[in-house]
Structures are given as structure tokens and as C-alpha cells.
Amino acid sequence: MKAAAFDYHRPATLAAALPLLAGGARPVSGAQSLGPMLNLRLARPAALVEVGRLPELRRVEERPEGVLYGAGITHAEFEDRAVPDPTGGILPAIAHGIAYRAVRNRGTLGGSLAHADPAADWPVTLTALGAIVHLTAPTRHREMPLRDFLRGAFDTALGEGEILAGVFVPRLSPQARWGYRKSCRKVGEFAEAMAAVLLDPPRGVARLVIGATEARHIVLEGLQTLDSVEAALAGAGLTEDPARARLFRTVVREALAAATGEGAHA
Amino acid sequence: MNRVTIEVNGRVLAAEVAPRQHLGDFLREELLLTATHLGCEHGVCGACTVLIDGAPARSCIAFPAMLDGAKITTLEGLSDDPVTAELRAAFTAEHGLQCGFCTPGMLIMARDIVLRRPGADEEAIRHELAGNLCRCTGYVGIVRAVRAVAAARAGLPAEVTRGLPVPAPAYVSPLALPEAGALAPAGRAAPAAAPPSAPPPSVDEKSLETLKNPVRLEQRFTVPAGVGAVWDFFQRPEAVVACLPGARLVAPSDGTRFEAEMTVKLGPMQAAFRGAGTIAADAASYTGTLRGQGVDSRSASRVQAELVYRLEPAGVATAVHVDIAYALQGPLAQMSRGAIARDLAGRLTVAFAQNLAAALAGAGAPAAPAPLDGGGLLLAMVKDWLGRLFRRRG
CATH class of the missing domain: 3.10.20.30 (Beta-grasp domain)
Structure with a gap:
């Protein structure tokens, strides 16, 4: 349970970090997902480059239409409302449910999204919220919907030498409704099934995202019938095992009920 | 340091x-x-x-x-x-x-x-x-x-x-x-060179029959070639292995046994499985089975897998049925929380099918299947929900 040898660089600026990343080093911020993989020797990077504390990745910019978060904002900063929140309390509530406080103190938003674990909270939540990721490479900057960025289990659209620098979360309307459920064996463990529902009629948004699929998230736009949800689950191979199918049906049903029920942000 | x-x-x-x-x-x-x-x-x-x-x-x-x-x-x-x-x-x-x-x-x-x-x-x-x-x-x-x-x-x-x-x-x-x-x-010594890879484990047929809770995948595709040509292709282990991304034979196969190596990447994780297996084929029914097991010597993760293929004439083309079952053990399985590697295996299977079809047809690979995506907007339900929302607010 000791990591294999690697080199470590801590550049002072993003401009200094990018050439190192282009040279094949892996970015690291809180190391709360990468650390276990290093210790288990499942990941053996030749070099790591610290990016989580770069000033460019620690910026937060509030705009009328939403908030642009630097990728280095920690889960605990969301949980404690130390950063502005355009979602009426959704982000702090989700952050509170991520792993444990000792992990939330160090783990970052950008690290979680770039790691792209299908059973993690931020990928499901922020896909449902319609977040946009900002990607930076030495010669270009591009933006894309998080939904397109996440391509599968641990697979993203990041190119060689490119890093996830920021995440834009759109501001919800006051009428927006939210439902979120995850099924975990134990508090703080990775979920076995999860679902997020966002209904925001003034902005024309009705979206259901199903996570912990061991593959790309299922994203259903528009209000759904139970049949269409069932077809999506079956299409993803999630109904073959009856126990597992039941978990997914339950989290979807409960998330939908929470979003369409009487409570504001359930 | x-x-x-x-x-x-x-x-x-x-x-x-x-x-x-x-x-x-x-x-x-x-x-x-x-x-x-x-x-x-x-x-x-x-x-x-x-x-x-x-x-x-x-x-x-x-x-x-x-x-x-x-x-x-x-x-x-x-x-x-x-x-x-x-x-x-x-x-x-x-x-x-x-x-x-x-x-x-x-x-x-x-x-x-x-x-x-x-x-x-x-x-x-x-x-x-x-x-x-x-x-x-x-x-x-x-x-x-x-x-x-x-x-x-x-x-x-x-x-x-x-x-x-x-x-x-x-x-x-x-x-x-x-x-x-x-x-x-602290005087930490420089990291030693990677140890020589362990010799491939011998094939243990019994252990394959006890494949516990395997992940199962199936793939169906049609290749524009006659069943005889496809069958001949499947009898050449080096050609079949070449269709699997990251895999190669480490020694020439005699047609009944093989030794292979396969590198897979899953996010920051990388594993290089090396192992051996057996090949069985029945020309009368156009079916065959490949069984094998391998070890990633660096993470000590083990994989056991079975691939069953069946060919069926479909006019001038051939329908290929591939069923894969595999089980992972060791740190990789621990990290992947059960069967997260299913997604990877699924993508590998799709790539295998595409490469096989391309190799047989000598033509371009078929397009990747569309990602699972949402159904359309159900306007009636939106209207109904909006109506309820505004009644309550009004």
C-alpha cells in the first residue's frame, strides 16, 4: 500500500503548469481519488503536477446568469457556503453528502469531474444542472457541456496536455425544483445507484440524470413516463440483475417525487 | 527527492x-x-x-x-x-x-x-x-x-x-x-527497475469453470464475407487477437493454446495482463470457445475470461455472435467496486467487433453505436406539471 515512485512538480502559474502537462505528467489537486489508486499501485504516473492551488483555478466569478468556479474549489467550500451558490442550496447539500469531511477538506470540484467516476456526486449533479466545463491547453481554450465532457467510466473529452480549469453552473430560476437520491451501502461510500432531477420550467429545463451506471450517465431530457425511464435503464443493462434494477427504480422514483412534491428543494 | x-x-x-x-x-x-x-x-x-x-x-x-x-x-x-x-x-x-x-x-x-x-x-x-x-x-x-x-x-x-x-x-x-x-x-534509494514480469500462469481449466459472478457481455454484428472465410479467420489466433485493442500474442499459437498480453487503461489506472489460455473450435457448428486467465503482475490483479463465438450464414454475409464472460480479482476489482470495468469491457468488445469486421471486409469500420440518450420531450406531461405548479401558486 505504498505508491510507486513518481516525480512531483508544483508550478506557480497555470502557464508554467501547461507545458509540464503536455509532457505527459498527470494533474493532481486534492488527491482524494488519485491517492488511493497511487497507494494500490493501480495508477503509476511518472510525474504529477499540482494544479489545485494555482491562482487561476482558485477563482470564483459570479455572473448574472450563473457562477464560474475555479476547478480547485474544495467540496468543503461548497458545503460551508464559502462560495456563491446560484442553485438555491443544491450545491451545499450535495457537497455535504460527498464522502467524509476529511475528504471534502481536500477534494476538489475539478478533480472529481476530471476523474469522471460514474458513481461520484458532482458528475451526476452538475450534468443535471447543465454545467459547462472550461478546458485549457497551451494553445487553446474551449468550453463544452459537462454532459459531453463525460464520455464513460473514468473517460473524459480532455485532450493531451489539457486541463479542466473551471466549471460554470447556470443560475436556476426561483421556480426550479430539484430531486436527488443515491443508494449507498454506508454513509460516504460510493453510490450503487443515483438519480438527479431538475425541473426549471421558466428556463425550459426538465432533466433526469441517472448515475452509478458503471458507464456513461443516462441523461433524459424532457419529462419522462415511467416506461421511458424503464427503457433507458434496460438499454443500459441495469435491469438484468433484479436487486440492482430495484435500486435504480427506487432512486429514480424518489428523486422524481422529491422534485415534483410540495417541498422547495428536497 | x-x-x-x-x-x-x-x-x-x-x-x-x-x-x-x-x-x-x-x-x-x-x-x-x-x-x-x-x-x-x-x-x-x-x-x-x-x-x-x-x-x-x-x-x-x-x-x-x-x-x-x-x-x-x-x-x-x-x-x-x-x-x-x-x-x-x-x-x-x-x-x-x-x-x-x-x-x-x-x-x-x-x-x-x-x-x-x-x-x-x-x-x-x-x-x-x-x-x-x-x-x-x-x-x-x-x-x-x-x-x-x-x-x-x-x-x-x-x-x-x-x-x-x-x-x-x-x-x-x-x-x-x-x-x-x-x-x-531521508536517503530513499532510487526506484529499482521494474522486476522482470512473472512467467505466465499455467492454464487451470477447473478454475475457469468456477468463474464466480462474472460480468457478461454480448455482441452481435454482421460482416460482409462468407461464413467459410470468417471461420478461417477465426482459426488464426494472431489475426483475432490483433482485433482486440491493446492485445498481442507473446508466442506463436499452435491453434489450441495461446499466450497473450493485454494492456488496458481505465482513467489513471493501467494494467498489463499476461496470461495463457486454450482454444476449442467445432467447424461443424461454426462455434468456438477461448478461455484464459491472466495476471497484472504490478497490481497483482487477476482476470479470468471466456469468449464464445458462433457464426451464422446471413445471405452472402455472416452474422457473428460473441459472448464474453469475465471476472476480475485483486486490487483492480477492489478499486472498481464490482463491475465498473464493464463499461471498458463493453467498449473493448465494440472495438473488437469493428476491427474484426474491418479486417474481414477490408473496408472501413462501422460507425460507433450512438450513446444511450434521452427520449423526447413529453409535452403533455410538462403542461400538466406546469398547470399544477401555477394552480398551487395562484
Whole structure:
């Protein structure tokens, strides 16, 4: 349970970090997902480059239409409302449910999204919220919907030498409704099934995202019938095992009920 | 080796650290601060929890090389801390420990809970403590002890730390710590060259029959070639293996046995499986089976797999049915929480089918299947929901 040898660089600026990343080093911020993989020797990077504390990745910019978060904002900063929140309390509530406080103190938003674990909270939540990721490479900057960025289990659209620098979360309307459920064996463990529902009629948004699929998230736009949800689950191979199918049906049903029920942000 | 300046329990140290050394080992091995216990060493059990810049963190997945300028506080450094003193008394009164292994992590975490959430009830404490495991299962006493201190602090302002330093204690450690500049380089040897890869394991047919809870995948595709040509292709192991991304034969196959190597990547993880297997084919029914098992010698993960193929004439073309079953064991399976590798295996199977079709047809590969995506907007339901929403508001 000791990591294999690697080199470590801590550049002072993003401009200094990018050439190192282009040279094949892996970015690291809180190391709360990468650390276990290093210790288990499942990941053996030749070099790591610290990016989580770069000033460019620690910026937060509030705009009328939403908030642009630097990728280095920690889960605990969301949980404690130390950063502005355009979602009426959704982000702090989700952050509170991520792993444990000792992990939330160090783990970052950008690290979680770039790691792209299908059973993690931020990928499901922020896909449902319609977040946009900002990607930076030495010669270009591009933006894309998080939904397109996440391509599968641990697979993203990041190119060689490119890093996830920021995440834009759109501001919800006051009428927006939210439902979120995850099924975990134990508090703080990775979920076995999860679902997020966002209904925001003034902005024309009705979206259901199903996570912990061991593959790309299922994203259903528009209000759904139970049949269409069932077809999506079956299409993803999630109904073959009856126990597992039941978990997914339950989290979807409960998330939908929470979003369409009487409570504001359930 | 990287040079860092790091403050431990109020004393500023300069150290040469190997980037791979984690904070728990640094504290225990270099500084002899052994209150920090190492249990799982992959961030699950919480025994190694310390304060980094005042906030609890797992020392087994923090690395001193990345902590230049940080202030670390271990349980030794909290000897004079009044809140920790209250917790010690409460743990004693409520029998909050049995073997004591988890206790340092419990105390560090409990201190953060009672400061951050004064007056927290039992449910909140159990939620907040979920990341610290007690192998004696003595949670009742632990929770009761934390509850007693939290209750005594009800009404006090919350003290939230996410990385703010706590004041240095007067008492540091009974052990002499070297001052900054005095710490000798830890003298870690350069990493040895990778050990020669282990010889491929012999094929154990019996173990394949006991494939427990395998992940099953199936793939159907049509290739524009006659069944005879496709069958001939399937009898050439080197040609079939070449269709699997990352795989290659390590020795020529005699048609009944094979030795192969396969590299797979899953995010930051990479595994190189090397193994052996058997090939069985029945030309009369156009079916065949490949069985094999392999080991990733670096992570000690093992895989067992079975591939069954069946060919069917479909006019001038051939329908190919491929069923794959596999089971992973070892760290890779542990990390992947069951069957997360299914997605990877699914993508590999699709790529295999495409490459096979392309190789047989000598033409371009078929387009990738469309990602699973949502159905259309059900306008009636939206209208219905909007109607209810506005009735309620009106």
C-alpha cells in the first residue's frame, strides 16, 4: 500500500503548469481519488503536477446568469457556503453528502469531474444542472457541456496536455425544483445507484440524470413516463440483475417525487 | 527527492522527501509520531486522520511533497488542546475505546465535529463519523462520548476550519524533533527497475469453470464475407487477437493454446495482463470457445475470461455472435467496486467487433453505436406539471 515512485512538480502559474502537462505528467489537486489508486499501485504516473492551488483555478466569478468556479474549489467550500451558490442550496447539500469531511477538506470540484467516476456526486449533479466545463491547453481554450465532457467510466473529452480549469453552473430560476437520491451501502461510500432531477420550467429545463451506471450517465431530457425511464435503464443493462434494477427504480422514483412534491428543494 | 518546509505540531521542519512517501509514513517513520495509526492506507478507514492547516484530512493519501508550507497537527500536538481534553475525558467516561487502534483518528475527527457543529445530535454525529471505522465495532460508546462534548458546547459559535491553522500547542512530543535545516535527507534509494514480469500462469481449466459472478457481455454484428472465410479467420489466433485493442500474442499459437498480453487503461489506472489460455473450435457448428486467465503482475490483479463465438450464414454475409464472460480479482476489482470495468469491457468488445469486421471486409469500420440518450420531450406531461405548479401558486 505504498505508491510507486513518481516525480512531483508544483508550478506557480497555470502557464508554467501547461507545458509540464503536455509532457505527459498527470494533474493532481486534492488527491482524494488519485491517492488511493497511487497507494494500490493501480495508477503509476511518472510525474504529477499540482494544479489545485494555482491562482487561476482558485477563482470564483459570479455572473448574472450563473457562477464560474475555479476547478480547485474544495467540496468543503461548497458545503460551508464559502462560495456563491446560484442553485438555491443544491450545491451545499450535495457537497455535504460527498464522502467524509476529511475528504471534502481536500477534494476538489475539478478533480472529481476530471476523474469522471460514474458513481461520484458532482458528475451526476452538475450534468443535471447543465454545467459547462472550461478546458485549457497551451494553445487553446474551449468550453463544452459537462454532459459531453463525460464520455464513460473514468473517460473524459480532455485532450493531451489539457486541463479542466473551471466549471460554470447556470443560475436556476426561483421556480426550479430539484430531486436527488443515491443508494449507498454506508454513509460516504460510493453510490450503487443515483438519480438527479431538475425541473426549471421558466428556463425550459426538465432533466433526469441517472448515475452509478458503471458507464456513461443516462441523461433524459424532457419529462419522462415511467416506461421511458424503464427503457433507458434496460438499454443500459441495469435491469438484468433484479436487486440492482430495484435500486435504480427506487432512486429514480424518489428523486422524481422529491422534485415534483410540495417541498422547495428536497 | 523534493525539499519541503513543513510545520509539525508547531515546529518548522525542513525535509527532503520522496514524492511517493505519504504523510502518515512521514510522521511515523521520520518523526516517530506514532499516535497516527495506519489502517487501510487507501483513504477508507480514517485511523490516520490528522489536521492539515487545521482541517481533518487522511494522512495516508496526503503526501508531504505536496504539503510545502503546510501546518500539520497530530494527536500528539493536541495534548494541551482544551477540546481534546474534554473528548479524552468523555471517551474514558463512556468507554469510547476498546483496542484503541481507531482512537487517534476518532479524536481528531470528533474534535472537528464538536467545533464545527456544536450541539450536534446523535444522527448528525453518526453521519459525520461515518468515515472513521472502529474494528471493535464500539460505536455506541464513541458516539455517546462525542455527543456528551457536543451537547456541552450547544449554543457556542461554530468554529469551521477548512485549512486555517490552529494555534501551536506548548507541548509537542516526548520525542526530540529535529529543527528546520537539521533533518537529514531521508536517503530513499532510487526506484529499482521494474522486476522482470512473472512467467505466465499455467492454464487451470477447473478454475475457469468456477468463474464466480462474472460480468457478461454480448455482441452481435454482421460482416460482409462468407461464413467459410470468417471461420478461417477465426482459426488464426494472431489475426483475432490483433482485433482486440491493446492485445498481442507473446508466442506463436499452435491453434489450441495461446499466450497473450493485454494492456488496458481505465482513467489513471493501467494494467498489463499476461496470461495463457486454450482454444476449442467445432467447424461443424461454426462455434468456438477461448478461455484464459491472466495476471497484472504490478497490481497483482487477476482476470479470468471466456469468449464464445458462433457464426451464422446471413445471405452472402455472416452474422457473428460473441459472448464474453469475465471476472476480475485483486486490487483492480477492489478499486472498481464490482463491475465498473464493464463499461471498458463493453467498449473493448465494440472495438473488437469493428476491427474484426474491418479486417474481414477490408473496408472501413462501422460507425460507433450512438450513446444511450434521452427520449423526447413529453409535452403533455410538462403542461400538466406546469398547470399544477401555477394552480398551487395562484
